Amino acid sequence: MKNTKGSLLILVLWVFLFLSIMSVFAGSLVHQQIKVFKETEIDRELINISESGMAFVRNFVLNLNLAGQKVYALNETWADSDKFKGYETGNGKFYLYHEQFDNNLKISSKKNGLIDENRKVNINYASFDVLRRLFVEIGGASQDIGEELARIVIDFRDSDSNVFGLQEETEEYTYYLRSNVKYIPDKKFFSIKEIYYLPYITAAIYENIKDFITVYGSGKVNINTASLSVLKVLGLADSAAEKVSFFRSGADMKEGTADDNVVFGLNNLIDKINAVIALDPDEQKSLHTLVISNRLCVNSEYFMATGISILENETRHGKITCILDNFGVIKDKTIVFVNKENHAL
Numbered sequence: 036m037k038n039t040k041g042s043l044l045i046l047v048l049w050v051f052l053f054l055s056i057m058s059v060f061a062g063s064l065v066h067q068q069i070k071v072f073k074e075t076e077i078d079r080e081l082i083n084i085s086e087s088g089m090a091f092v093r094n095f096v097l098n099l100n101l102a103g104q105k106v107y108a109l110n111e112t113w114a115d116s117d118k119f120k121g122y123e124t125g126n127g128k129f130y131l132y133h134e135q136f137d138n139n140l141k142i143s144s145k146k147n148g149l150i151d152e153n154r155k156v157n158i159n160y161a162s163f164d165v166l167r168r169l170f171v172e173i174g175g176a177s178q179d180i181g182e183e184l185a186r187i188v189i190d191f192r193d194s195d196s197n198v199f200g201l202q203e204e205t206e207e208y209t210y211y212l213r214s215n216v217k218y219i220p221d222k223k224f225f226s227i228k229e230i231y232y233l234p235y236i237t238a239a240i241y242e243n244i245k246d247f248i249t250v251y252g253s254g255k256v257n258i259n260t261a262s263l264s265v266l267k268v269l270g271l272a273d274s275a276a277e278k279v280s281f282f283r284s285g286a287d288m289k290e291g292t293a294d295d296n297v298v299f300g301l302n303n304l305i306d307k308i309n310a311v312i313a314l315d316p317d318e319q320k321s322l323h324t325l326v327i328s329n330r331l332c333v334n335s336e337y338f339m340a341t342g343i344s345i346l347e348n349e350t351r352h353g354k355i356t357c358i359l360d361n362f363g364v365i366k367d368k369t370i371v372f373v374n375k376e377n378h379a380l
Contacts (some may be wrong), residue, residue, distance in 0.1 A: 036283065036375055037218055037271075038107040038242060039040075049306070050362065051139060051260075065094075069147075070314055074150060077349055078348060078351075078353070078372055079128065080125065080346055081127070081245050081344045081351070081352065081372065082344075082353060082355030083098060083125050084125050084126075084127045084128070084345075084346070084353060084357040085129065085342060085353045085354075085370055086340065086355075087125060087342045088122055088124055088129025088131070088342050088344060088355070089129075089340065089357055089368075090130060091121070091129070092126070092149070092340050092342070092359075092362060092366070093359060093363035093364075095118075095283075095340065095363075096113070096149075096359060096361060096362075096363045097362055097363035099113065099361070100149050100361045100362055100363075105334040105336075106151060106300065106332050106334055106335045106336070106338075107257075107259050107297050107333060108260065108283070108295055108297040109135070109259070109291040109295065109299070110290075110291050110292055110293055112148070112293040113148055113149050113151075113338070114135075114146060114148040114149060114260075114291060114357055115135075115146040115147055115148040115291060116148055116152075116303040117147065119131035119132075119147040119148055120132075120147040122171060126346060126347075127344055127345050127346040127347065128310035128342045128344075128345050129342050129343070129344055129345075130147065130345070131148060131149070131190065131240065131340060131342045132145055132146065132147055132148075132341065132342070132343065133136035133145075133146055133148065133149075133150050133237065133341055134146070134188075134337075135233075135290075135291065136262065137267055137289060137290050137291075138262060138263040138277075138280040138284075138288070139208075139280060139281060139284050139290065141241050141290050146291070147364060149338040149339065149340050150253055150338065150340075150341075151260050151335035151339075152249040152251045152335070152337035152338060152339060152358065153249075153252050153255065153257040153260065153332065153333070153334075153335035153336065153337060154256065154257055154261045154262065154265065154301060155246075155247055155249040155256070155261075155265065156169055156193075156247055156249070156256070156257075156265060156269070157248075157249050157250065157251070157252055157253075157254040158188055158224055158227065158230060158246050158248050159223040159224055159249060159250055160247070160253070160254025161188075161191055161254065162357055163189060163199065164185075164270065165188070165268055165270065165330075166168050166184070166185035166188050166189070167181045167182050167185040168181075168267070168268045168270070169181075169183075169185075169247070169248070169268050170184045170185060170240065170244070172264070172267065172268060173243055173247055173264055173268060174240040174241075174243045174244045175239065175240060175243050176235075176240055179235075179375065180235050182252060183234075183235055184233065184235050184236065184240075184345040186198065186199050186200055186234050187211075187231070187234060187235070188233070190211075190219055190221075191219055191220060191222075191224070192221070192222065192223050193221060194219075194221050194222075194226060195221070196208070196219075196221070198211075199281060200212045201251055204341060205253075209217045211234070212297065214234035214235075216233075216234055223250070223313060224250045224269055225250065226250060226367065227245060227248050227250055230244075230248070231304040232239050245267055247262070247264060247268075249272070249337070249347065251337040251358060251360075251366065252332075252336060252337050253332075254372050255329070255332035256269060256330060256331055256332065257331075257332055257333065257334060257335045258279065258298055258301075258304075258331045258332070258333060259283065259297055259298055259333060259334075260335060263280050266267060266279060266280075268319070268332075269330055270324065270325060270328075270330075271321055271322060271325050272317065272321040274315075274318055275314065275317075275321045275322050277318075278297050278308060278312050278314060278318065278369060281310065281311075281312050281320070282296050282308045282311045282312055283295055283296055283297075283298075284296075284308075289345055299333055300333060301326050301331060301332075301333060305319050305322055305323065306324060307321075314370060318379065328363065331340055335361075336360060336361045337358065337359070337360055337361070337366075338358070338359055338360075338361075339352070339357070339358055340355075340356070340357045340359060341355070341356045342354070342355050342356075349373055350374055351374060352372070352373055352374070353370060353371075353372055353373075354370070354371050354373050355368065355369070355370045356368070356369050356373070
């Protein structure tokens with residue numbers, strides 16, 4: 036009898052323990068469901084704020100176009116303005132921002148504005164030499180790898196089936212099969228992300244070049260906004276590129292301020308720069324070669340907009356990145372969710 040009671044007591048204790056564990060598990064599951072539901076609600080609000088904020092940016096760009104105002108230089112409102120800082124919409128705020136590196140001061144600063152795509156190297160149009168310099172000087176690739184990558188990019192986008200730049204005519208399929216590449220599209224790049232999957236591209240090379248390349252526009256680079264690195268990659272002599280940057284920065288030696296010198300036309304460009312800082316004959320020749328090669332322009336027509344959406348008292352934020360043209364038409368868009376400490380705002 037005593038054994039029976041003891042066994043029954045043990046059974047009751049086991050049942051009680053099991054029910055306690057299940058209760059804790061159920062409570063944890065409910066807590067997780069509440070957390071997921073809350074994050075879903077927060078994400079929905081962040082998406083709405085992001086979309087509303089980007090609509091504000093699109094209207095701003097469109098209104099510039101409708102008013103006949105071309106986008107020339109870094110001292111204009113599209114590049115940095117308080118109107119893009121804390122735009123109130125819905126239950127939160129939207130901040131447009133990017134990091135701008137000053138070529139003369141050699142420092143980066145946060146700007147509330149857009150980045151123009153025309154300051155970048157367009158991989159759909161860049162020549163073999165420009166691409167090679169891009170991969171070597173900015174990407175950090177060796178000379179051999181830089182040349183091979185430049186060749187692959189051109190073969191990727193051209194319409195023929197022969198490998199670019201070889202002395203003997205060689206079929207692309209046969210040549211690239213050795214790198215386990217079984218298909219060369221023979222079409223222009225749709226996104227810069229496609230370049231990541233090319234042979235010989237490493238994560239490091241891609242990270243180094245991704246902010247300096249684009250697939251939007253006619254392939255011409257805006258001389259008013261291009262970085263020192265891009266000007267050099269285009270083929271401008273180092274000293275000439277530095278003097279172009281000096282010319283642009285104006286009397287205060289800071290880019291993106293009211294006294295910047297802006298180029299509104301490429302005619303007499305050398306004379307305009309010479310009036311501020313003297314170019315020697317070799318520098319003049321280098322700049323003249325770049326102008327007549329049709330690689331430069333003076334205004335921008337495509338833009339990257341990166342915005343952060345914030346809800347009060349929430350550490351979870353939304354991050355939206357769009358590419359848009361000068362009519363405010365979005366060409367590409369991504370939205371992700373990030374923690375407060377994971378962005379530079």
